[in-house]
Amino acid sequence: MDKTVNQKAWFxxxxxxxxxxxSAVLPLMTVVNYSMQDTxxxxxxxxxxxxxxxxxxxxxxxxxxxxxxxxxxxxxxxxVILAIEVPLGIVIALSMPRQGWTVAACLVILALPLxxxxxxxxxxxxxxxxxxxxxxxxxxxxxxxxxxxxxxDIDAWVTVIVMDVWHWTSLxxxxxxxxxKSIPEAYYQAAQIDGASRWAVFKAIQLPKMNRVLxxxxxxxxxxxxxxxxxxxxxxxxxxxxxxxxxxxELVKIxxxxxxxxxxxxxxxxxxLIILIVCWIFYTVMTNAGSERKQQEGAV
Amino acid sequence: xxxxxxxxxxxxxxxxxxxLPIYWLVNMSFxxxxxxxxxxxxxxxxxxLQHYKxxxxxxxxxxxxxxxxxYVVLNTIISISxxxxxxxxxxxxxxxxxxxxxxxxxxxxxAPAAVYALPFFNLYSAIxxxxxxxxxxxxxxxxxxxxxxxxLEGFVSGVPREIxxxxxxxxxxxxxxxxxILVPLIASGIGVAAFFCFMFSWVELLLARTLTxxxxxxxxxxxxxxxxxxxxxxxxxxxxxxxxxxxxxLVIWFVRNYIASGFALGRV
Numbered sequence: 001m002d003k004t005v006n007q008k009a010w011f012x013x014x015x016x017x018x019x020x021x022x023s024a025v026l027p028l029m030t031v032v033n034y035s036m037q038d039t040x041x042x043x044x045x046x047x048x049x050x051x052x053x054x055x056x057x058x059x060x061x062x063x064x065x066x067x068x069x070x071x072x073x074x075x076x077x078x079x080v081i082l083a084i085e086v087p088l089g090i091v092i093a094l095s096m097p098r099q100g101w102t103v104a105a106c107l108v109i110l111a112l113p114l115x116x117x118x119x120x121x122x123x124x125x126x127x128x129x130x131x132x133x134x135x136x137x138x139x140x141x142x143x144x145x146x147x148x149x150x151x152x153d154i155d156a157w158v159t160v161i162v163m164d165v166w167h168w169t170s171l172x173x174x175x176x177x178x179x180x181k182s183i184p185e186a187y188y189q190a191a192q193i194d195g196a197s198r199w200a201v202f203k204a205i206q207l208p209k210m211n212r213v214l215x216x217x218x219x220x221x222x223x224x225x226x227x228x229x230x231x232x233x234x235x236x237x238x239x240x241x242x243x244x245x246x247x248x249x250e251l252v253k254i255x256x257x258x259x260x261x262x263x264x265x266x267x268x269x270x271x272x273l274i275i276l277i278v279c280w281i282f283y284t285v286m287t288n289a290g291s292e293r294k295q296q297e298g299a300v
Numbered sequence: 301x302x303x304x305x306x307x308x309x310x311x312x313x314x315x316x317x318x319x320l321p322i323y324w325l326v327n328m329s330f331x332x333x334x335x336x337x338x339x340x341x342x343x344x345x346x347x348x349l350q351h352y353k354x355x356x357x358x359x360x361x362x363x364x365x366x367x368x369x370x371y372v373v374l375n376t377i378i379s380i381s382x383x384x385x386x387x388x389x390x391x392x393x394x395x396x397x398x399x400x401x402x403x404x405x406x407x408x409x410x411a412p413a414a415v416y417a418l419p420f421f422n423l424y425s426a427i428x429x430x431x432x433x434x435x436x437x438x439x440x441x442x443x444x445x446x447x448x449x450x451x452l453e454g455f456v457s458g459v460p461r462e463i464x465x466x467x468x469x470x471x472x473x474x475x476x477x478x479x480x481i482l483v484p485l486i487a488s489g490i491g492v493a494a495f496f497c498f499m500f501s502w503v504e505l506l507l508a509r510t511l512t513x514x515x516x517x518x519x520x521x522x523x524x525x526x527x528x529x530x531x532x533x534x535x536x537x538x539x540x541x542x543x544x545x546x547x548x549x550l551v552i553w554f555v556r557n558y559i560a561s562g563f564a565l566g567r568v
Contacts (some may be wrong), residue, residue: 003394012389013401015382016445023442024408027419092314095307104556108549109315111559112322115548117503117520120541127328128321133534135324138340166318174559198305227412230505248414248506255418256510268415279407287399 028272034265052266063263067270069242070250077246078225081164085221086214088165089172094206096177107177110170122234125163129235149236153243156236160244163231168221175217179210212289219282223275247271322545329538336534351539364519365543367433368502371516374437376497379444380452380490387452388482392461405446416442417510424511435511436518440504444497451496455489456482488558495555502548519544 038048058064092110097103113121129149131137140147149159183205191201229248232238238245238253245253251271255264328336329351330344355361389395390402416439424435459482467477483490509521523540552559 003392005395006393007395009389009393009395009398012385013395016386016405016449017401019378019382019438019441020405020408020445023416023420023438024411027416027423030419030422031415091310095310095314097308097311106311106315107559108552108556109318111552111556112545112549113318115499115503115545115552117505117544119505119520119523120544123523123537123541124321124325127534127538128324133328133336133340135320135342166321169314170318223410227410227414229412229414248412251412251414252417252506255414261418264418271412272415275410275412276407279410280403283403283406 031265031268034261035269036262038262048262052262053270056263056266056270063267066242066250067247067267070245070247073244074226074228074246077161077164077228078222080161081168081225082218082221084161084165085169085172086218088169089217090176090210090214092169092173093176093180093210094202096173096180107174110173113167113170116167118230119234121163121167122231125159125166125231126235129159151240153240156240156244159235160232163235164225164228167231168224172214172217172221175213176210179213180206183209212286215282215286215289219279219286222278226275226278325538325541325545328534329542331535333533333535348535351535352543354536355539355543361519361522361540364517364522367512367516368508368518368520369547371433371436371440371508371518372498372501374433375440375444375501376494378437379441379448379497380494383445383448383452383493384483384490385478386449387456388478390449390453391456392464405449409443409446409450411442413443413504413506417506420507421510430511431513431516433516436508436516437501439507439511440501443504444500447496447500448493451493452486452489455486455492458489459485491555492558495551495558498551499548 035052036048036050038046038051052063055061055063056067059068096106116124126134128134129137129147131141131148137147137149146152147155149155187205188201191205196204227248228246229252232244232246233249236244238249247267251264251267254260254267327343330347330349331341332346332348332350335341335344335346390398420435420439421430424430424439429435429438463481463485464477467481472481505518505520508518512518512521519540523537523544
């Protein structure tokens with residue numbers, strides 16, 4: 001469908017532009033302002049230029065060390081949960097019942113974790129994993145595993161990852177399910193006549209049809225896990241030590257805990273920039289994939 | 301649709317994995333604190349409603365639910381009403397900077413809330429909205445408006461252009477066409493977008509907690525009070541948690557037929 005050029009369309013977009021500019025650009029200006037200054041309390045500010053940024057990117061300083069360490073942890077976390085949630089989500093989507101009331105029941109149960117406030121998700125797992133009152137912690141300890149997410153780094157990591165898989169795999173599954181449902185039955189019949197194997201059907205029909213939704217899934221999951229705050233904060237508080245302190249947790253600690261506005265602002269800007277770049281890469285890939293698909297469809 | 305071998309087993313195991321932690325929370329909310337701490341029981345042996353009773357009779361508790369619902373509903377209304385015309389514009393027209401604008405919106409959906417916590421605090425204090433539902437509702441627009449535009453754009457694109465053209469030929473003015481024809485046509489899309497705005501505003505806590513102190517505190521923030529000198533009040537915490545799951549569960553039930561396509565943002 002060709003779109004007509006119409007500059008008056010700006011009037012239709014204007015409300016959105018104003019609302020988002022009010023809540024995005026205005027605060028960001030404050031952040032830019034703070035990032036160049038230092039404060040010793042009492043609302044006295046001093047010019048600091050790019051000092052904070054230099055410190056931030058230098059691992060030998062306290063600020064830089066903390067930032068880069070939390071960034072590393074966060075990237076590792078995002079990659080691990082993507083590696084688990086994407087394949088698992090595809091498997092779950094393929095396992096959906098075909099028809100009947102079970103479809104609705106499965107959809108509702110799948111969507112349930114997505115609608116739970118994030119700190120309640122944290123609370124659920126905090127309780128569930130406790131060795132004294134939680135089912136999971138109790139069972140694990142009784143079959144001989146020494147599991148305690150409060151004191152052991154690895155246990156804390158496992159808990160946070162399992163919690164995220166519990167919380168968000170459904171999103172990937174629902175997206176893939178939506179993609180699968182758009183495949184016409186005729187495709188499968190053709191595959192059957194050709195005697196295609198189960199794997200061939202998946203590779204040649206289902207995976208290409210899921211491409212687009214999978215891209216959205218990966219984008220959403222990467223972004224949301226990259227800025228994860230509430231759930232691990234409730235469960236582990238970033239600990240034991242600093243082992244599960246992700247970038248957002250570190251940032252809130254500096255900004256609202258220590259009120260180190262300059263440092264926090266500099267960190268915010270770098271953090272935002274990383275997100276913006278990743279977002280742009282995804283967006284470009286997505287729009288390119290979209291236009292390629294259109295060209296192919298046009299050719300057919 | 302073709303499925304894989306053992307699919308019933310896989311699905312059943314995954315659903316159990318999803319439901320077990322929730323069951324444990326529900327289970328605990330009906331136990332007395334003595335039972336929670338002293339023994340490991342798979343179901344409440346001395347079931348009690350004391351925790352729920354306390355939440356429903358203590359104003360400082362139940363007002364949290366009202367506050368949360370207030371800003372969630374406000375945010376949903378604002379997001380949908382500003383996003384509708386924009387979605388139409390993005391779907392039908394090309395204009396100066398449209399692609400950049402769309403990307404900019406998308407990037408705001410991805411912006412980390414932690415970055416905005418402090419500037420929002422300053423901003424809303426300065427304009428006197430701090431500790432009101434409006435502050436949280438407006439703050440949540442930063443991720444809900446782009447999302448609503450994105451979802452609605454997909455649904456508007458599904459409406460054939462001929463309908464617009466016919467309506468204009470029939471002498472409909474733009475506002476009348478919009479309200480009388482377009483909105484009813486994409487009603488399900490609006491429902492899906494509203495569902496997602498509701499969802500993301502309901503589950504977000506960092507901004508909601510930062511922008512409120514006393515009179516507009518959301519329930520999720522009030523829950524942190526269960527830590528007292530006498531130790532954790534686990535039963536009360538569990539009961540409050542269960543009550544936060546219920547609105548979500550209700551909303552899902554209403555949109556269950558659209559969930560899948562909605563999560564694909566109208567783009568399958």
